[in-house]
Amino acid sequence: xxxxxxxxxxxxxxxxxxxxxxxxxxxxxxxxxxxxxxxxxxxxxxxxxxxxxxxxxxxxxxxxxxxxxxxxxxxxxxxxxxxxxxxxxxxxxxxxxxxxxxxxxxxxxxxxxxxxxxxxxxxxxxxxxxxxxxxxxxxxxxxxxxxxxxxxxxxxxxxxxxxxxxxxxxxxxxxxxxxxxxxxxxxxxxxxxxxxxxxxxxxxxxxxxxxxxxxxxxxxxxxxxxxxxxxxxxxxxxxxxxxxxxxxxxxxxxxxxxxxxxxxxxxxxxxxxxxxxxxxxxxxxxxxxxxxxxxxxxxxxxxxxxxxxxxxxxxxxxxxxxxxxxxxxxxxxxxxxxxxxxx
Numbered sequence: 123x124x125x126x127x128x129x130x131x132x133x134x135x136x137x138x139x140x141x142x143x144x145x146x147x148x149x150x151x152x153x154x155x156x157x158x159x160x161x162x163x164x165x166x167x168x169x170x171x172x173x174x175x176x177x178x179x180x181x182x183x184x185x186x187x188x189x190x191x192x193x194x195x196x197x198x199x200x201x202x203x204x205x206x207x208x209x210x211x212x213x214x215x216x217x218x219x220x221x222x223x224x225x226x227x228x229x230x231x232x233x234x235x236x237x238x239x240x241x242x243x244x245x246x247x248x249x250x251x252x253x254x255x256x257x258x259x260x261x262x263x264x265x266x267x268x269x270x271x272x273x274x275x276x277x278x279x280x281x282x283x284x285x286x287x288x289x290x291x292x293x294x295x296x297x298x299x300x301x302x303x304x305x306x307x308x309x310x311x312x313x314x315x316x317x318x319x320x321x322x323x324x325x326x327x328x329x330x331x332x333x334x335x336x337x338x339x340x341x342x343x344x345x346x347x348x349x350x351x352x353x354x355x356x357x358x359x360x361x362x363x364x365x366x367x368x369x370x371x372x373x374x375x376x377x378x379x380x381x382x383x384x385x386x387x388x389x390x391x392x393x394x395x396x397x398x399x400x401x402x403x404x405x406x407x408x409x410x411x412x413x414x415x416x417x418x419x420x421x422x423x424x425x426x427x428x429x430x431x432x433x434x435x436x437x438x439x440x441x442x443x444x445x446x447x448x449x450x451x452x453x454x455x456x457x458x459x460x461x462x463x464x465x
Contacts, residue, residue: 413437
C-alpha cells in the first residue's frame with residue numbers, strides 16, 4: 123500500500139490545463155480495484171460503471187466536472203467470515219478534472235474529489251457505508267473527433283477507518299453538445315459625413331492588388347494570389363472535405379469551373395494540385411488521404427477540359443496546417459485542396 127500512496131501522490135503533483143469544443147462527455151467505464159488487507163475482502167475485484175463529464179468554459183480554474191458511479195461486476199468474497207458470505211460495492215463520486223494536451227491526439231489529466239460507497243452486506247466494521255476522498259492521474263488518446271480512449275488510476279481513502287483502495291479504469295469517451303459559437307461583434311455605424319470632392323485614383327480593375335498600368339495579367343480571377351506584375355501564383359480552390367473523405371461536394375462545383383476556365387484560357391499555365399488533411403489519424407494514413415483528395419480534384423478538372431499533362435496531384439498529409447487542429451473549425455479548414463500555378 124505504500125507503493126500505491128507514493129505513486130498517486132506523484133500523480134496529483136502535476137498541474138494541467140486544456141479546453142474542449144463540447145459541453146459534455148459520457149464515458150462507459152470498466153476496470154478493477156485493489157484494496158488493503160484489513161478490508162476483510164478479496165483484494166482484487168472487477169468494476170464497471172459510467173461517468174458524465176461537464177466541460178467548463180475557457181479560462182475556468184478547472185476544465186471538467188466529472189459525475190459517475192462504479193459497481194463491482196460480481197460479488198466480492200469476504201475473508202475471515204462464514205463460508206459463502208460475500209458483498210457487492212457501489213461507489214458514486216464527483217471529481218474536479220484538469221487537462222493538459224501534450225500533442226494534438228494525446229493528453230494527461232489529474233482529478234480529485236469526493237464520493238460515497240455502499241456495501242450490499244456489511245461483513246465487518248471495515249465494510250460500512252460512508253464517504254471517501256479520491257485523487258489520481260489519467261491519460262487520454264483521441265481516436266477520432268467523436269471518440270477518445272481514457273485510462274486512469276485513482277487512490278481512494280475511506281473516511282470511516284482511513285482504509286485505502288486503488289481503482290484503475292478504462293473507458294471510451296464520447297463528446298456531445300457542441301458549444302454554440304459566439305455571435306459576431308457588430309461595429310457601430312459611423313455618423314454620416316459631409317461629401318467631399320472625388321479624388322481621381324489609379325484603377326485595379328480585376329482587384330488583384332496590382333494597378334492596371336503595372337498589371338501584365340489584367341483578367342486574374344477573384345481570390346487568386348499574384349506576383350508583382352499581377353500574374354497568378356496561387357489560387358485557393360476553397361475545396362474542403364468531410365472527415366476521412368475525398369469526395370468533392372456539390373457546393374464547390376462553381377469554384378472548380380472557374381479554375382478550369384482560367385486554365386483553359388491560358389494554355390501555358392500549369393498547376394500543382396495540393397491536398398491536405400487535419401491531424402486526426404496517423405502520418406501514413408493522412409498522406410494517402412491527401413493524395414486521394416488531390417487526385418479527385420485533378421479528375422474533376424480533366425473532365426472540364428484541362429489536359430492531364432498540365433496538372434500534378436501532390437499530397438502533403440497533415441504537415442501543412444493553415445489553422446489550429448485543436449478545434450473542430452480549425453480541423454475543417456485544414457481538410458482542403460489548393461493550387462500552385464506555374465507558367
